[in-house]
Amino acid sequence: xxxxxxxxxxxxxxxxxxxxxxxxxxxxxxxxxxxxxxxxxxxxxxxxxxxxxxxxxxxxxxxxxxxxxxxxxxxxxxxxxxxxxxxxxxxxxxxxxxxxxxxxxxxxxxxxxxxxxxxxxxxxxxxxxxxxxxxxxxxxxxxxxxxxxxxxxxxxxxxxxxxxxxxxxxxxxxxxxxxxxxxxxxxxxxxxxxxxxxxxxxxxxxxxxxxxxxxxxxxxxxxxxxxxxxxxxxxxxxxxxxxxxxxxxxxxxxxxxxxxxxxxxxxxxxxxxxxxxxxxxxxxxxxxxxxxxxxxxxxxxxxxxxxxxxxxxxxxxxxxxxxxxxxxxxxxxxxxxxxxx
Numbered sequence: 001x002x003x004x005x006x007x008x009x010x011x012x013x014x015x016x017x018x019x020x021x022x023x024x025x026x027x028x029x030x031x032x033x034x035x036x037x038x039x040x041x042x043x044x045x046x047x048x049x050x051x052x053x054x055x056x057x058x059x060x061x062x063x064x065x066x067x068x069x070x071x072x073x074x075x076x077x078x079x080x081x082x083x084x085x086x087x088x089x090x091x092x093x094x095x096x097x098x099x100x101x102x103x104x105x106x107x108x109x110x111x112x113x114x115x116x117x118x119x120x121x122x123x124x125x126x127x128x129x130x131x132x133x134x135x136x137x138x139x140x141x142x143x144x145x146x147x148x149x150x151x152x153x154x155x156x157x158x159x160x161x162x163x164x165x166x167x168x169x170x171x172x173x174x175x176x177x178x179x180x181x182x183x184x185x186x187x188x189x190x191x192x193x194x195x196x197x198x199x200x201x202x203x204x205x206x207x208x209x210x211x212x213x214x215x216x217x218x219x220x221x222x223x224x225x226x227x228x229x230x231x232x233x234x235x236x237x238x239x240x241x242x243x244x245x246x247x248x249x250x251x252x253x254x255x256x257x258x259x260x261x262x263x264x265x266x267x268x269x270x271x272x273x274x275x276x277x278x279x280x281x282x283x284x285x286x287x288x289x290x291x292x293x294x295x296x297x298x299x300x301x302x303x304x305x306x307x308x309x310x311x312x313x314x315x316x317x318x319x320x321x322x323x324x325x326x327x328x329x330x331x332x333x334x335x336x337x338x339x340x341x
Contacts, residue, residue, distance in 0.1 A: 024095065038213050042094050042306055045313060049086030052316035063329035070138075070154045072326075075319065077158050081123040082312035088116045090309050096187075098303065103187035110187035114171055121308070122165040122203040124301040125279070128272055129207045130157050134213040135268055168202050171195070193291050204283045211272060240247045267322040271315055278311035 056079040059066065064073040092113045096103065103110055134154070282304040289296045319326045 035150060039094060039098055042090070042097060042309075043069060045306070045310055046086055046090040049082060049090060049309075052313050053083040053086060056319060056326075057083065058315055059326065059329050059333055061330065062333055066325060066329050068151070068323075071131065072155060073151070073154050073158065073328075074134060075126055075315075078124060078127045078131075078315060081120045081127065082315060082322055083118045083314045085118060085124075085309060089113065089120060090312075093305065093309070097147060100187055101298070103185040111173070115173070116220070118169045118199075118203065119162075119165045121279075122168045123161055123172065124311075125207045125275070126161045126164055127158075127206060128275060129210050129214075131268060132211050132218070136214050136221075137217050139218060139225075139237045165203075171202070172199055188296055195285070196287055200287055202281055204279065208276065215269070215272065228284060267318065270318050270322060274314045274318065275311050278314065279308045282308040 055077055060072050060076045060079075061067060087138050092109075094104075105113075134157075285296055285301055289301050321327075
């Protein structure tokens with residue numbers, strides 16, 4: 001009996017130890033597994049952003065026809081901003097996800113990360129503003145957009161885009177970037193709510209308003225042009241055509257130009273719509289979260305932040321699908337190195 005009692009005691013102790021080991025293993029590994037699973041999509045998104053935007057820049061630089069187009073230069077500038085997001089901003093944001101918001105890299109890297117985030121996101125939206133204005137100018141003055149002077153204006157505009165982005169950053173850096181040390185280190189910009197709202201207005205809402213106004217103007221011009229072409233076709237169909245050869249050739253040129261402008265504008269409309277679908281939730285939630293830290297779950301803030309970052313790869317997909325010149329140049333480049341685009 002004593003031997004049986006001792007055996008039962010040993011068995012019970014062994015079972016308790018195994019249960020404790022299982023609980024410890026579960027507690028230590030499940031959060032890590034969850035973190036890994038949560039980080040898979042952002043990591044894949046980061047990789048695709050770097051590869052995709054590198055291809056966009058390379059295709060435009062290598063293809064002479066694309067490189068000499070004003071719109072291509074602005075698209076390349078947008079890709080440069082997105083590439084910087086993919087190589088600098090997103091990897092460090094991914095690290096923050098894996099460390100539950102812990103920032104182990106110190107003050108200087110915190111300031112560098114926030115600086116790049118502000119500059120690149122501002123440069124992206126201001127580039128879209130310039131693209132919209134350039135499209136409006138191209139519709140109003142088609143011939144004026146093919147001169148070398150116009151290309152010089154585009155390069156000047158690109159310089160202004162980055163200077164403006166740095167100016168918005170300086171407004172942020174005027175107020176201390178803090179790495180708060182309590183139990184953990186947290187990287188954030190510490191400034192008053194009115195300064196935060198000023199930064200958000202300059203980097204997002206004012207450019208948004210400008211893009212909406214310009215887009216409405218472009219839509220009205222294209223609709224008016226289409227109505228004029230339809231009226232001319234109808235009048236030629238019912239009236240006498242004496243100089244029909246000259247009229248038809250002129251009409252063909254106008255029709256082709258209008259069709260090309262409409263396609264280009266539709267591509268721009270896709271880019272703008274997806275940009276704001278990606279970034280608008282973040283710029284709504286961010287000021288609210290700053291003013292009322294407990295009002296919005298941190299997981300939702302993270303989700304909207306990465307939704308904004310995902311825009312950096314969406315543009316590449318739009319170019320590949322909607323821009324035939326870019327798709328052909330991409331195929332030509334990749335076929336030369338034995339790849340597919």
